[in-house]
Amino acid sequence: MILIDGKKAAAELRAELKEEVAELKSKHNKVPGLTVILIGDLTPSQIYVRNKEKSANEVGLKSEVIKYSDSVEEKTVLEKIQELNSDETVSGILVQLPLPKHIDKQKVIEAIDPSKDVDGFHPMNVGNLSSGYESSIPCTPLGCYLLIKKIEPNLSGKKAVVVGRSNLNGKPMTQLLLKENCTVTITHSKTKDLKAECLEADIIVAAVGIPELVRGDWVKKDAIVIDVGINKTDNGIVGDVHFDEVSKNAKALTPVPGGVGPMTIACLLKNTIDCFKRSQI
Numbered sequence: 001m002i003l004i005d006g007k008k009a010a011a012e013l014r015a016e017l018k019e020e021v022a023e024l025k026s027k028h029n030k031v032p033g034l035t036v037i038l039i040g041d042l043t044p045s046q047i048y049v050r051n052k053e054k055s056a057n058e059v060g061l062k063s064e065v066i067k068y069s070d071s072v073e074e075k076t077v078l079e080k081i082q083e084l085n086s087d088e089t090v091s092g093i094l095v096q097l098p099l100p101k102h103i104d105k106q107k108v109i110e111a112i113d114p115s116k117d118v119d120g121f122h123p124m125n126v127g128n129l130s131s132g133y134e135s136s137i138p139c140t141p142l143g144c145y146l147l148i149k150k151i152e153p154n155l156s157g158k159k160a161v162v163v164g165r166s167n168l169n170g171k172p173m174t175q176l177l178l179k180e181n182c183t184v185t186i187t188h189s190k191t192k193d194l195k196a197e198c199l200e201a202d203i204i205v206a207a208v209g210i211p212e213l214v215r216g217d218w219v220k221k222d223a224i225v226i227d228v229g230i231n232k233t234d235n236g237i238v239g240d241v242h243f244d245e246v247s248k249n250a251k252a253l254t255p256v257p258g259g260v261g262p263m264t265i266a267c268l269l270k271n272t273i274d275c276f277k278r279s280q281i
Helices: 007-030 045-057 074-085 105-111 125-132 139-151 172-179 194-199 260-278
Strands: 035-038 064-069 092-095 161-163 182-189 205-208 223-229 231-233 235-236
Touching: 007 139, 035 045, 035 074, 035 260, 045 064, 045 260, 064 074, 074 092, 074 105, 092 105, 092 260, 105 125, 105 172, 105 235, 125 172, 139 172, 139 205, 139 260, 161 194, 172 182, 172 205, 194 260
Parallel strands: 035 064, 035 092, 161 182, 161 205, 205 223
Antiparallel strands: 231 235
16 A cells, blocks of 8 residues: 655655746746734644744745734724735735634635635635636645546546535535546535545545544555545544555555645645736736
8 A cells, every 4th residue: 555645745746846847937036925813822723824824834835924903803804804905025925724703714714815826715716716716725625636646647437436525525515626637526414425435435535534434344445546635533633534444455544643734725825826817017
Protein backbone atom coordinates (compact mmCIF):
# COMPACT_ATOMS: atom_id res chain seq x y z
CA MET A 1 0.00 0.00 0.00
CA ILE A 2 1.11 3.57 -0.75
CA LEU A 3 0.90 5.89 2.25
CA ILE A 4 -0.06 9.27 0.76
CA ASP A 5 2.23 11.72 2.54
CA GLY A 6 0.35 15.04 2.67
CA LYS A 7 3.23 16.79 4.45
CA LYS A 8 5.65 15.90 1.67
CA ALA A 9 3.16 16.82 -1.09
CA ALA A 10 2.43 20.15 0.62
CA ALA A 11 6.15 20.91 0.97
CA GLU A 12 6.64 20.20 -2.76
CA LEU A 13 3.70 22.46 -3.66
CA ARG A 14 5.00 25.26 -1.39
CA ALA A 15 8.43 25.03 -3.07
CA GLU A 16 6.77 25.45 -6.49
CA LEU A 17 4.68 28.37 -5.21
CA LYS A 18 7.74 30.07 -3.72
CA GLU A 19 9.39 30.05 -7.16
CA GLU A 20 6.20 31.37 -8.73
CA VAL A 21 5.95 34.23 -6.21
CA ALA A 22 9.58 35.20 -6.96
CA GLU A 23 8.79 35.27 -10.70
CA LEU A 24 5.65 37.35 -10.13
CA LYS A 25 7.62 39.79 -7.98
CA SER A 26 10.23 40.32 -10.69
CA LYS A 27 7.52 40.68 -13.37
CA HIS A 28 5.03 42.93 -11.53
CA ASN A 29 7.24 44.41 -8.78
CA LYS A 30 4.71 43.28 -6.16
CA VAL A 31 3.65 40.06 -4.47
CA PRO A 32 0.25 38.47 -3.76
CA GLY A 33 -1.24 39.44 -0.40
CA LEU A 34 -3.40 37.27 1.86
CA THR A 35 -5.50 38.82 4.63
CA VAL A 36 -7.15 36.59 7.23
CA ILE A 37 -9.87 37.83 9.57
CA LEU A 38 -9.93 35.92 12.88
CA ILE A 39 -12.86 36.47 15.25
CA GLY A 40 -12.76 35.17 18.82
CA ASP A 41 -10.21 32.98 20.59
CA LEU A 42 -11.10 29.39 19.63
CA THR A 43 -7.85 27.43 19.96
CA PRO A 44 -8.23 25.37 16.74
CA SER A 45 -8.92 28.55 14.74
CA GLN A 46 -5.89 30.28 16.26
CA ILE A 47 -3.67 27.30 15.38
CA TYR A 48 -4.99 27.16 11.79
CA VAL A 49 -4.45 30.89 11.29
CA ARG A 50 -0.94 30.73 12.75
CA ASN A 51 -0.08 27.88 10.35
CA LYS A 52 -1.55 29.81 7.42
CA GLU A 53 0.48 32.90 8.30
CA LYS A 54 3.69 30.88 8.67
CA SER A 55 3.16 29.10 5.33
CA ALA A 56 2.29 32.36 3.55
CA ASN A 57 5.50 33.97 4.79
CA GLU A 58 7.49 30.89 3.78
CA VAL A 59 6.49 31.19 0.12
CA GLY A 60 6.97 34.97 0.06
CA LEU A 61 3.36 36.19 0.22
CA LYS A 62 2.42 39.41 1.98
CA SER A 63 0.44 38.17 4.97
CA GLU A 64 -1.82 39.98 7.43
CA VAL A 65 -4.09 38.75 10.23
CA ILE A 66 -6.86 41.02 11.52
CA LYS A 67 -8.14 39.91 14.93
CA TYR A 68 -11.46 40.78 16.55
CA SER A 69 -12.98 39.71 19.87
CA ASP A 70 -15.99 37.40 19.61
CA SER A 71 -18.23 40.31 20.68
CA VAL A 72 -17.40 42.31 17.53
CA GLU A 73 -20.44 43.64 15.66
CA GLU A 74 -21.30 42.06 12.32
CA LYS A 75 -21.34 45.56 10.78
CA THR A 76 -17.68 46.10 11.74
CA VAL A 77 -16.61 42.87 10.04
CA LEU A 78 -18.61 43.63 6.86
CA GLU A 79 -17.13 47.14 6.68
CA LYS A 80 -13.61 45.72 7.02
CA ILE A 81 -14.29 43.23 4.21
CA GLN A 82 -15.46 46.10 1.94
CA GLU A 83 -12.26 47.97 2.76
CA LEU A 84 -10.15 44.92 1.85
CA ASN A 85 -12.15 44.37 -1.36
CA SER A 86 -10.96 47.76 -2.63
CA ASP A 87 -7.36 47.38 -1.38
CA GLU A 88 -5.15 46.56 -4.38
CA THR A 89 -2.43 45.05 -2.17
CA VAL A 90 -4.86 42.35 -0.97
CA SER A 91 -5.20 39.46 -3.45
CA GLY A 92 -7.08 37.07 -1.16
CA ILE A 93 -9.46 37.48 1.79
CA LEU A 94 -10.29 34.66 4.19
CA VAL A 95 -12.63 34.87 7.18
CA GLN A 96 -11.77 32.01 9.53
CA LEU A 97 -14.77 29.82 10.37
CA PRO A 98 -16.64 29.09 12.61
CA LEU A 99 -18.04 32.54 13.43
CA PRO A 100 -19.80 33.64 16.63
CA LYS A 101 -23.56 32.97 16.54
CA HIS A 102 -24.55 36.64 16.16
CA ILE A 103 -22.63 36.96 12.87
CA ASP A 104 -24.36 35.67 9.73
CA LYS A 105 -21.87 33.36 8.00
CA GLN A 106 -23.57 33.59 4.59
CA LYS A 107 -23.67 37.39 4.74
CA VAL A 108 -19.93 37.45 5.49
CA ILE A 109 -19.09 35.00 2.68
CA GLU A 110 -21.17 36.97 0.16
CA ALA A 111 -19.53 40.27 1.21
CA ILE A 112 -16.14 39.07 -0.05
CA ASP A 113 -15.33 40.06 -3.63
CA PRO A 114 -15.55 36.73 -5.58
CA SER A 115 -12.22 37.53 -7.24
CA LYS A 116 -10.58 37.61 -3.76
CA ASP A 117 -12.49 34.66 -2.29
CA VAL A 118 -9.60 32.26 -1.60
CA ASP A 119 -11.89 29.85 0.28
CA GLY A 120 -14.06 29.35 -2.83
CA PHE A 121 -17.26 29.68 -0.77
CA HIS A 122 -18.86 32.66 -2.54
CA PRO A 123 -21.99 31.57 -4.47
CA MET A 124 -20.43 32.92 -7.69
CA ASN A 125 -17.39 30.67 -7.30
CA VAL A 126 -19.58 27.71 -6.30
CA GLY A 127 -21.66 28.26 -9.45
CA ASN A 128 -18.61 28.66 -11.69
CA LEU A 129 -17.08 25.43 -10.33
CA SER A 130 -20.28 23.45 -10.93
CA SER A 131 -20.56 24.90 -14.45
CA GLY A 132 -16.97 24.03 -15.29
CA TYR A 133 -15.80 27.66 -15.48
CA GLU A 134 -12.72 29.23 -13.91
CA SER A 135 -13.18 29.72 -10.17
CA SER A 136 -11.54 29.62 -6.76
CA ILE A 137 -11.86 26.04 -5.53
CA PRO A 138 -12.33 25.29 -1.80
CA CYS A 139 -8.93 24.39 -0.37
CA THR A 140 -9.68 20.99 1.20
CA PRO A 141 -11.22 19.33 -1.88
CA LEU A 142 -8.53 20.90 -4.06
CA GLY A 143 -5.91 19.33 -1.77
CA CYS A 144 -7.68 15.95 -1.96
CA TYR A 145 -7.84 16.21 -5.75
CA LEU A 146 -4.11 16.95 -6.08
CA LEU A 147 -3.26 14.00 -3.80
CA ILE A 148 -5.45 11.64 -5.86
CA LYS A 149 -3.82 12.86 -9.10
CA LYS A 150 -0.36 12.08 -7.68
CA ILE A 151 -1.39 8.42 -7.34
CA GLU A 152 -3.53 8.15 -10.49
CA PRO A 153 -2.96 10.87 -13.13
CA ASN A 154 -5.73 9.54 -15.40
CA LEU A 155 -9.06 9.36 -13.54
CA SER A 156 -11.26 9.05 -16.63
CA GLY A 157 -13.95 6.37 -16.19
CA LYS A 158 -13.10 5.70 -12.53
CA LYS A 159 -15.96 5.19 -10.08
CA ALA A 160 -15.70 7.59 -7.15
CA VAL A 161 -17.73 7.62 -3.95
CA VAL A 162 -17.80 10.81 -1.88
CA VAL A 163 -18.96 10.19 1.70
CA GLY A 164 -20.47 13.48 2.91
CA ARG A 165 -22.38 16.19 1.07
CA SER A 166 -21.16 19.40 2.72
CA ASN A 167 -20.62 22.66 0.84
CA LEU A 168 -17.13 22.67 2.33
CA ASN A 169 -15.95 19.40 0.83
CA GLY A 170 -18.48 16.87 -0.50
CA LYS A 171 -20.14 18.98 -3.19
CA PRO A 172 -17.01 20.70 -4.58
CA MET A 173 -15.11 17.38 -4.45
CA THR A 174 -17.83 15.88 -6.62
CA GLN A 175 -17.47 18.68 -9.19
CA LEU A 176 -13.68 18.19 -9.39
CA LEU A 177 -14.06 14.44 -9.94
CA LEU A 178 -16.80 14.95 -12.55
CA LYS A 179 -14.46 17.30 -14.42
CA GLU A 180 -11.99 14.39 -14.58
CA ASN A 181 -14.68 12.16 -16.17
CA CYS A 182 -15.24 10.06 -13.06
CA THR A 183 -18.63 8.50 -12.36
CA VAL A 184 -19.42 10.02 -8.98
CA THR A 185 -21.83 8.89 -6.25
CA ILE A 186 -22.46 11.25 -3.32
CA THR A 187 -23.38 9.36 -0.16
CA HIS A 188 -24.47 10.65 3.24
CA SER A 189 -26.20 9.74 6.50
CA LYS A 190 -29.44 8.81 4.71
CA THR A 191 -27.76 6.50 2.15
CA LYS A 192 -29.37 3.05 2.43
CA ASP A 193 -26.34 0.76 2.07
CA LEU A 194 -23.19 2.82 2.42
CA LYS A 195 -20.92 -0.22 2.58
CA ALA A 196 -22.23 -1.53 -0.78
CA GLU A 197 -21.67 1.87 -2.40
CA CYS A 198 -18.09 2.10 -1.10
CA LEU A 199 -17.28 -1.45 -2.28
CA GLU A 200 -17.98 -0.32 -5.86
CA ALA A 201 -15.52 2.57 -5.68
CA ASP A 202 -12.09 2.99 -7.26
CA ILE A 203 -11.78 6.22 -5.25
CA ILE A 204 -13.32 6.95 -1.83
CA VAL A 205 -13.24 10.44 -0.29
CA ALA A 206 -14.53 10.29 3.30
CA ALA A 207 -15.57 13.63 4.79
CA VAL A 208 -18.49 12.96 7.08
CA GLY A 209 -17.14 13.48 10.62
CA ILE A 210 -17.83 9.99 11.98
CA PRO A 211 -14.77 8.34 13.56
CA GLU A 212 -13.50 5.27 11.65
CA LEU A 213 -16.78 4.87 9.74
CA VAL A 214 -15.18 3.32 6.64
CA ARG A 215 -13.98 -0.19 7.55
CA GLY A 216 -11.65 -2.62 5.84
CA ASP A 217 -14.47 -4.73 4.36
CA TRP A 218 -15.99 -1.58 2.80
CA VAL A 219 -13.02 -1.08 0.47
CA LYS A 220 -12.22 -3.11 -2.62
CA LYS A 221 -8.64 -4.08 -3.42
CA ASP A 222 -6.59 -1.31 -5.02
CA ALA A 223 -8.99 1.55 -4.21
CA ILE A 224 -7.55 5.01 -3.49
CA VAL A 225 -8.90 6.24 -0.13
CA ILE A 226 -8.72 9.88 0.97
CA ASP A 227 -9.62 10.52 4.62
CA VAL A 228 -10.69 14.12 5.30
CA GLY A 229 -12.04 13.43 8.82
CA ILE A 230 -10.43 14.81 11.97
CA ASN A 231 -12.18 13.37 15.04
CA LYS A 232 -11.11 13.63 18.67
CA THR A 233 -11.57 10.32 20.49
CA ASP A 234 -10.32 8.73 23.72
CA ASN A 235 -7.60 7.12 21.59
CA GLY A 236 -6.47 10.47 20.16
CA ILE A 237 -7.15 11.98 16.73
CA VAL A 238 -8.61 9.59 14.16
CA GLY A 239 -10.10 10.03 10.70
CA ASP A 240 -13.36 8.86 9.14
CA VAL A 241 -11.51 5.76 7.87
CA HIS A 242 -10.34 2.83 10.03
CA PHE A 243 -6.70 3.15 9.04
CA ASP A 244 -5.37 -0.27 10.14
CA GLU A 245 -8.18 -2.20 8.47
CA VAL A 246 -8.36 -0.19 5.24
CA SER A 247 -4.57 -0.16 4.77
CA LYS A 248 -4.74 -3.93 4.17
CA ASN A 249 -6.95 -3.47 1.06
CA ALA A 250 -6.36 -0.01 -0.35
CA LYS A 251 -3.89 0.79 -3.09
CA ALA A 252 -3.22 4.18 -1.43
CA LEU A 253 -4.45 5.86 1.75
CA THR A 254 -3.98 9.20 3.52
CA PRO A 255 -3.04 9.16 7.22
CA VAL A 256 -4.73 11.33 9.87
CA PRO A 257 -3.03 13.57 10.81
CA GLY A 258 -0.47 14.30 8.08
CA GLY A 259 -2.64 13.63 5.03
CA VAL A 260 -5.16 16.14 3.72
CA GLY A 261 -4.57 18.82 6.41
CA PRO A 262 -1.16 20.11 5.21
CA MET A 263 -2.42 20.20 1.60
CA THR A 264 -5.40 22.37 2.60
CA ILE A 265 -3.10 25.18 3.74
CA ALA A 266 -0.80 24.82 0.72
CA CYS A 267 -3.87 25.10 -1.56
CA LEU A 268 -4.92 28.30 0.22
CA LEU A 269 -1.58 29.80 -0.84
CA LYS A 270 -2.11 28.50 -4.38
CA ASN A 271 -5.56 30.11 -4.51
CA THR A 272 -4.12 33.43 -3.29
CA ILE A 273 -1.50 33.39 -6.05
CA ASP A 274 -4.11 32.43 -8.66
CA CYS A 275 -6.35 35.33 -7.54
CA PHE A 276 -3.36 37.69 -7.88
CA LYS A 277 -2.55 36.40 -11.38
CA ARG A 278 -6.14 36.85 -12.55
CA SER A 279 -6.13 40.42 -11.21
CA GLN A 280 -3.05 41.27 -13.31
CA ILE A 281 -4.62 40.27 -16.63
